[in-house]
Structures are given as structure tokens and as C-alpha cells.
Amino acid sequence: MEVTNKKLSDDVFFAEREEVLQQWPTGKGVNFDEAVKYQQSIAHNRRFGNKLAQAVKDGVTLIQPRAGVALYTQHIKLLQYLENEGEADLLPSTVDSYTRLNRYHEAEVGIEKSKESGRSMLNGFPIVNYGVDICRAVTSALDNPVQVRHGTPDARLLTEISIAGGFTSYEGGGISYNIPYSKNHSLEKTIRYWQYTDRLVGMYEEAGVSINREPFGPLTGTLIPPCISNSVAIIEALLAATQGVKDITVGYGQCGNLIQDIAAVRSLKNMTEEYLHKYGFNDVRVTTVFHQWMGGFPQDESKAFGVISWGAAAAALSKATKVIVKTPHEAMGVPTMEANAAGLRATKQIISMLRDQDLREIPEVVKESEIINREVNCILDKIEELGKGDIAIGSIAAFEAGVLDIPFAPSRFNAGKVMPARDNYGAVRILEMGNLPLSQDLKDFHRMKLEERGKFEHRDVSFQMVIDDVYAIGKGFLVGRKN
Numbered sequence: 010m011e012v013t014n015k016k017l018s019d020d021v022f023f024a025e026r027e028e029v030l031q032q033w034p035t036g037k038g039v040n041f042d043e044a045v046k047y048q049q050s051i052a053h054n055r056r057f058g059n060k061l062a063q064a065v066k067d068g069v070t071l072i073q074p075r076a077g078v079a080l081y082t083q084h085i086k087l088l089q090y091l092e093n094e095g096e097a098d099l100l101p102s103t104v105d106s107y108t109r110l111n112r113y114h115e116a117e118v119g120i121e122k123s124k125e126s127g128r129s130m131l132n133g134f135p136i137v138n139y140g141v142d143i144c145r146a147v148t149s150a151l152d153n154p155v156q157v158r159h160g161t162p163d164a165r166l167l168t169e170i171s172i173a174g175g176f177t178s179y180e181g182g183g184i185s186y187n188i189p190y191s192k193n194h195s196l197e198k199t200i201r202y203w204q205y206t207d208r209l210v211g212m213y214e215e216a217g218v219s220i221n222r223e224p225f226g227p228l229t230g231t232l233i234p235p236c237i238s239n240s241v242a243i244i245e246a247l248l249a250a251t252q253g254v255k256d257i258t259v260g261y262g263q264c265g266n267l268i269q270d271i272a273a274v275r276s277l278k279n280m281t282e283e284y285l286h287k288y289g290f291n292d293v294r295v296t297t298v299f300h301q302w303m304g305g306f307p308q309d310e311s312k313a314f315g316v317i318s319w320g321a322a323a324a325a326l327s328k329a330t331k332v333i334v335k336t337p338h339e340a341m342g343v344p345t346m347e348a349n350a351a352g353l354r355a356t357k358q359i360i361s362m363l364r365d366q367d368l369r370e371i372p373e374v375v376k377e378s379e380i381i382n383r384e385v386n387c388i389l390d391k392i393e394e395l396g397k398g399d400i401a402i403g404s405i406a407a408f409e410a411g412v413l414d415i416p417f418a419p420s421r422f423n424a425g426k427v428m429p430a431r432d433n434y435g436a437v438r439i440l441e442m443g444n445l446p447l448s449q450d451l452k453d454f455h456r457m458k459l460e461e462r463g464k465f466e467h468r469d470v471s472f473q474m475v476i477d478d479v480y481a482i483g484k485g486f487l488v489g490r491k492n
């Protein structure tokens with residue numbers, strides 16, 4: 010199918026909607042006009058985009074956990090605990106893995122087993138199986154706005170039920186929820202599925218209901234060069250805006266070098282706005298989200314709090330609009346509500362202590378940020394060229410050509426030739442460029458930074474550095490020094 014970056018026509022959208030709402034019986038519970046009315050009944054301060062906009066005005070960083078369990082009564086209790094004991098400013102509903110793969114029969118079994126055992130037999134909240142009314146029971150039981158977080162390549166039905174169910178924010182994108190999450194979904198398919206999601210959000214916007222959209226920033230969460238994750242975020246912001254989305258949060262996963270992390274968020278915000286304006290979208294509200302460390306976590310809970318606090322500090326100093334918080338149970342799996350709340354309170358402490366500090370304009374950050382700007386421009390210029398101005402066509406061609414290439418991604422549609430490694434200060438640099446279209450001086454810059462490390466470690470720049478950096482985390486380090 011030829012995917013183009015054009016707003017879906019009503020005919021195409023509503024014909025497809027017939028089929029989407031029949032994918033599971035709960036689809037019958039979705040009625041657009043009734044859902045618009047329901048969304049309009051949600052109070053101003055319980056709408057996600059409004060709380061983000063207020064945080065920008067106040068110059069504060071909001072904290073948000075991930076959380077989701079199988080039984081909706083327990084899910085409500087969990088989210089209430091996280092906003093009360095955890096002091097969460099924003100709430101999630103993290104969707105289970107079966108739902109993310111459209112395997113609703115298995116999600117149903119998971120719900121039944123959870124009812125029998127009294128504990129969660131799913132690793133998230135199965136929104137599609139529960140349907141609109143139970144989702145409304147969840148979202149209306151909370152004081153704070155609630156967002157759906159997941160990892161679904163085909164999220165069309167999930168979007169319909171989520172928004173009708175009172176969620177006011179929705180994470181994901183056709184690239185960011187495909188390449189890092191799936192092996193066999195083609196980009197044509199997932200970019201097109203997510204045009205449906207964004208068109209539905211656009212229709213709610215046109216009916217006077219604003220729904221916040223958040224592309225998934227961290228991608229594989231392992232040594233991702235900021236120019237790659239920022240390029241994907243900007244592309245998904247443009248694809249969403251084309252469908253009528255007006256409220257977008259672009260995201261970035263912590264890499265660990267403080268200067269580079271702050272520079273990445275700075276560049277992400279500025280360039281997302283620059284590209285939206287370049288394409289004629291002048292009424293889209295842009296906010297940012299910083300994801301605390303997405304790599305491996307220490308089992309020891311005190312050390313885990315160290316990692317969480319480091320991510321909180323970087324988020325605060327980059328003035329991200331919100332930070333996604335990890336828990337001291339990260340190494341074990343789905344956290345208890347107490348552990349989840351503890352991660353939130355540790356983060357809140359750091360965020361409030363650092364509230365008066367802002368490192369975005371210090372020279373080193375500005376310099377790094379300008380390098381990322383130039384790298385992103387090289388990538389997006391090439392994508393525009395490949396797509397003859399159409400960034401959907403260009404993005405698909407870019408992955409085929411390795412112009413966009415996400416390190417360590419499982420997708421067979423990803424070239425997997427780009428190899429990152431850390432420089433002597435822990436910043437992520439590019440050891441193997443693959444077909445990244447960076448200018449020669451930028452390629453030389455990365456090489457020079459890695460040579461600097463090699464000299465310090467008395468070894469040649471080599472793939473061994475990549476391996477050492479991947480294993481370093483388990484030993485509590487960033488840079489995998491030559492032993």
C-alpha cells in the first residue's frame with residue numbers, strides 16, 4: 010500500500026472505522042458523538058494537555074509513573090495510591106503485552122485467571138477487553154489526568170476505546186512503536202495504522218476535545234544517538250500534525266552524560282517547533298518528556314534509587330515538561346505499588362530541590378545541542394529528498410536505505426548497521442555510521458571523540474568498545490573501560 014503524508018479523508022477513515030470497531034465486541038461500545046460529550050464533561054484540571062501547559066507556564070517538571078494491572082478494581086486502587094502516596098502529577102495506564110499484539114483472547118484468559126487468583130496475571134491493564142464503561146470507571150476515579158502507555162503497532166481499536174473511555178493522552182507512533190518493538194510489522198502498515206490513530210485524535214480536536222499525543226522517545230533505550238531518536242520524534246510529530254493533532258509531547262531517553270542529555274532535550278524541543286512551523290503547523294503545542302534510564306537496572310534497591318535520582322536530576326536540569334519515573338523493582342519486573350510510589354517520591358524530591366536550576370544555556374550544552382541540530386538536519390533533509398517532500402514516503406525509504414537506523418532494534422526492516430559507543434565522558438557517539446547521511450565534518454567529530462577515548466584507554470577504536478559499554482551498566486558504570 011502506498012502510504013503518503015496526507016490527511017485521511019472522511020470516506021477512507023469511516024470505512025476503515027467500520028472494520029476497526031468490529032475487531033473485538035467492546036468496539037460496539039464506542040459512539041463518537043457520545044464520546045465527545047463525555048470528554049467535554051472532564052474537568053479542565055483533569056485534562057492532560059492542560060496540566061502540561063500549566064507546567065510550562067510554571068517552569069516545573071511533572072512526574073509520571075508507568076503502571077498497569079489486570080483487574081480494574083486493583084488498577085483503580087493502584088493509580089489512586091500513586092497519585093496520593095506517590096504524589097504523581099500525571100497518571101498512566103500501561104497496557105499489557107497481549108493487548109499490544111491484538112491478542113484479546115489471551116488477554117481475556119489473563120483477566121479470568123487474575124479473578125481466580127486475586128492477583129494480576131497480566132503485565133498491564135487490558136483496555137480493549139474492558140471497553141469504554143470500565144475505562145470510564147477508572148479515569149473518573151482519579152484526580153489527575155490519565156494517559157494510555159503501551160507499545161502497539163496496530164493500536165486503532167485501542168485508541169477508539171481509550172479516548173471514549175476518558176483518557177486524555179495517548180502514547181506511541183508508527184515508527185517508535187514498530188521498529189523497537191516488533192520484528193515483522195512493515196513500516197507501511199504501522200505508519201498507516203498510526204495515521205488512523207492521529208486522524209481520530211484530529212477529529213476529537215475538531216469537535217473541541219484536545220487529546221495529547223506522545224511519540225515514544227527512547228526507542229530501544231540502548232545507546233541511542235540523540236540525532237536518531239530526535240529525528241524519529243520530529244517525524245512522528247509531523248505525521249500527527251498532518252492528521253490534525255494539536256498537542257504533542259516529544260520524548261527522549263536518558264543516555265547518561267548530563268551535558269548531552271540536556272542538549273538533546275533542548276535540541277528536541279527547538280527543532281520539533283522549527284519543523285512544525287516549516288511545514289505550516291503554527292498552532293501545535295509542543296512539550297517534552299524525559300525518560301529516566303531505560304537500560305538495565307541494579308537489583309539492589311538502594312542502587313536503583315541512585316539511578317532513578319540521576320534521571321530525575323537530568324530531567325530537572327533539562328527543564329523537561331515531564332519525567333517518566335522508574336521504580337526500585339525495575340530489575341525484577343512489574344513493581345509493587347509501594348515501590349512505584351517510592352520511585353516517584355525520590356524523583357519528586359530531586360525535582361523540587363533542582364527547581365531553580367536550569368543548565369540549558371551553559372556553553373557546553375549549547376555547543377552539543379548545535380551538533381545535534383546539524384545531525385538531525387542532515388537526516389531530515391535526506392528524508393525529504395527521498396520522499397520528494399513527503400516525509401511518510403521518505404521515512405519508509407530512509408529505513409530501507411539505512412538513512413534512519415535504530416541501534417539494537419529487532420525489526421527486520423531496520424538496517425542495524427549503525428553502531429554507537431561512548432566517548433571518554435560517557436556521551437553516546439557513532440562508531441559505525443552505516444548509511445547515516447551525516448556531513449563529513451560531523452562524521453569526523455564522532456571519530457575524534459572515540460579516538461580520544463581510545464588514546465586514554467590505550468586501545469584502538471573498535472567494536473569491543475560497544476560490547477564493553479553494553480556490559481558496563483551491569484557493573485554500575487557508563488563507559489565500558491578496557492579492563
Ligand SMILES: CC[C@H]1O[C@@H](n2cnc3c(N)ncnc32)[C@H](O)[C@@H]1O
Pocket residue numbers: 075076077078103132133134335339342343344
Ligand atoms: C517501556 C518499558 C518500561 O515499562 C515498564 N513497565 C512495563 N509494564 C509496567 C507495569 N505494568 N507497571 C509499571 N511499569 C511497567 C518496565 O518496567 C520498563 O521500565
